Amino acid sequence: MKHKIRLGILGGGGDSLIGIVHRIAANMYDRYELVGGCFNPDPEQNRSFADKLELDPTRVYDTIDALVEGENKRPKEDRIQVVSVLTPNFLHFPMAKQLLENDFHVICEKPLTTTYKEALELAALQQTKKAIFAVTYTYTGYPMIRQMKQMIAEGAIGEIQRVDLQYYQGWINPIIHDKDQRQTTWRLQPEKSGISCCVGDIGTHAFDMLEYVTGQEVDRILADLNYLYEDNQMDVDGTILIRMKNNAKGVIRTSQIATGEENNFTVAIYGRKGGLKWEQENPNYLHYLHPDQPFQTYKRGNAYNSAIAQDGVKIPSGHPEGIFDAMGNIYKGVAKAILGEQAFDGEYPSLHEGVRGMQFIEKVVDSHQKGNQWVAME
Numbered sequence: 001m002k003h004k005i006r007l008g009i010l011g012g013g014g015d016s017l018i019g020i021v022h023r024i025a026a027n028m029y030d031r032y033e034l035v036g037g038c039f040n041p042d043p044e045q046n047r048s049f050a051d052k053l054e055l056d057p058t059r060v061y062d063t064i065d066a067l068v069e070g071e072n073k074r075p076k077e078d079r080i081q082v083v084s085v086l087t088p089n090f091l092h093f094p095m096a097k098q099l100l101e102n103d104f105h106v107i108c109e110k111p112l113t114t115t116y117k118e119a120l121e122l123a124a125l126q127q128t129k130k131a132i133f134a135v136t137y138t139y140t141g142y143p144m145i146r147q148m149k150q151m152i153a154e155g156a157i158g159e160i161q162r163v164d165l166q167y168y169q170g171w172i173n174p175i176i177h178d179k180d181q182r183q184t185t186w187r188l189q190p191e192k193s194g195i196s197c198c199v200g201d202i203g204t205h206a207f208d209m210l211e212y213v214t215g216q217e218v219d220r221i222l223a224d225l226n227y228l229y230e231d232n233q234m235d236v237d238g239t240i241l242i243r244m245k246n247n248a249k250g251v252i253r254t255s256q257i258a259t260g261e262e263n264n265f266t267v268a269i270y271g272r273k274g275g276l277k278w279e280q281e282n283p284n285y286l287h288y289l290h291p292d293q294p295f296q297t298y299k300r301g302n303a304y305n306s307a308i309a310q311d312g313v314k315i316p317s318g319h320p321e322g323i324f325d326a327m328g329n330i331y332k333g334v335a336k337a338i339l340g341e342q343a344f345d346g347e348y349p350s351l352h353e354g355v356r357g358m359q360f361i362e363k364v365v366d367s368h369q370k371g372n373q374w375v376a377m378e
């Protein structure tokens with residue numbers, strides 16, 4: 001008898017960035033079996049990619065409508081249980097909605113939707129369906145991020161007084177200065193991306209991370225975005241002042257025109273007693289800063305780490321793990337939820353985090369458009 005969770009995928013074809021990360025993550029703990037999907041809107045490309053994956057051709061569908069119809073005809077014990085939505089942003093909402101309506105669990109890429117209103121609609125629907133719904137804020141799957149969260153919760157740095165998150169990339173720099181070049185990415189097209197490029201794409205990771213590691217909510221924000229050109233509708237850079245509910249202050253700095261930067265996401269949280277710092281490009285280390293002694297470096301895979309950080313490692317200390325492993329840990333958390341197994345708190349980012357993320361994006365654009373005013377999160 002087969003016990004693996006039957007997984008479907010929408011998007012994430014051979015031409016995509018994130019597809020391979022999800023496929024490897026799903027396989028990492030041997031909890032899922034990819035059984036079908038629609039990976040590309042072009043039927044020929046879709047089928048030739050699915051052929052490479054050696055999927056049953058009867059479960060390779062040309063559209064989401066065909067997937068839902070085809071899978072609904074199958075007996076319950078054979079039907080796809082969870083579907084990952086890995087398409088450009090504008091398809092997340094209609095696809096996730098249709099999947100929920102048809103009683104599939106959903107793993108959806110961030111940003112959850114293109115508007116806050118759509119995100120709330122999904123949340124209401126999920127309540128009625130009682131489905132598992134994850135939003136893949138991948139970086140929260142890193143063991144040393146989970147360790148940071150645990151240490152903050154246990155008071156290792158005392159009351160938080162300063163937060164500083166930076167997410168810098170430079171990949172838009174070569175294309176932003178030429179109007180035709182801008183058309184080469186859906187991320188700069190509002191109808192496909194939503195109202196924000198930089199904040200929607202990567203600033204939202206920083207926001208989610210801030211609330212994840214601190215266990216506290218952001219209360220108010222003030223944003224200053226950069227569009228570089230008047231005829232460009234999408235932000236490519238932003239500085240967002242943060243006020244937390246406990247009155248700690250700080251900043252989210254996010255850019256896709258930080259020339260030469262690759263995926264430089266750093267998280268620094270400072271409390272009365274100490275600080276904790278982590279860098280995505282060196283994710284196996286967590287730096288613990290003290291006021292009166294040299295800093296310490298925590299490393300993944302060691303028994304001194306918390307149970308949730310230890311649960312997310314597969315090989316002994318000293319062996320590097322990275323983005324695939326972080327996503328694998330999120331898939332593991334979702335598998336536990338689907339199967340009703342005992343899990344740690346925060347093992348996968350839920351729909352709630354996706355909704356918060358959409359609210360953040362809209363508040364940031366609102367603050368900027370109002371002439372850089374403080375606006376309250378709800």
Ligand SMILES: NC(=O)c1ccc[n+]([C@@H]2O[C@H](COP(=O)([O-])OP(=O)(O)OC[C@H]3O[C@@H](n4cnc5c(N)ncnc54)[C@H](O)[C@@H]3O)[C@@H](O)[C@H]2O)c1
Pocket residue numbers: 010011012013014015016017018019038039040041086087088089091109110111136137138139201
């Ligand atoms: N969690 C992360 O760290 C992370 C990283 C990168 C991207 N993402 C998110 O993942 C999503 C996809 O990003 P990407 O960079 O992989 O995009 P991409 O453009 O590289 O790939 C999109 C894929 O979706 C497919 N697709 C498009 N329309 C489709 C349709 N109607 N039906 C089926 N497939 C369709 C395309 O053929 C392609 O394979 C975005 O929402 C993005 O924000 C998240």
